[in-house]
Amino acid sequence: MKLTGLLASAAVVGGLTAGAIGLSATASAQPGWQPPPVPPAGPNTGQAPAWAPPQPVPPLWAQGNPQVWDEGWQHWGVWLNGVFIPTY
Incomplete structure (x- = not known):
């Protein structure tokens, strides 16, 4: 009976010690995941650079609106409504 009590006490003390060590390690951890930088707020239309892909064929849903080059996202797009x- 004494051996069982001794083993139970050792298990409890070991668990508390492991918890305290884990808590102290968590408190001193380095910063975790950082969100990526925020993309540009909106399109900034301008001239397409020389390396840009050629202007694609206007889509049928564009309703005749011209395609423009977005300098922030570096791709072609259409203004619609x-x-x-x-x-x-």
Whole structure:
């Protein structure tokens, strides 16, 4: 009976010690995941650079709106009802 009590006490003390060590390790850990930088707020239309892919064929859903180059995201897109839709 004494051996059982001794083993139970050792298990409890060991568990508390392991918990304290884990808690102290967590408190001193380095910062975790950092969110990626925020992309540009909106399209910044301009001239396509020389390395840019050629302007794609206008999609049928563009309703005749011209495609423009977005300098922030570096791709082609169409303005439709005040919303910029990338067409790559």
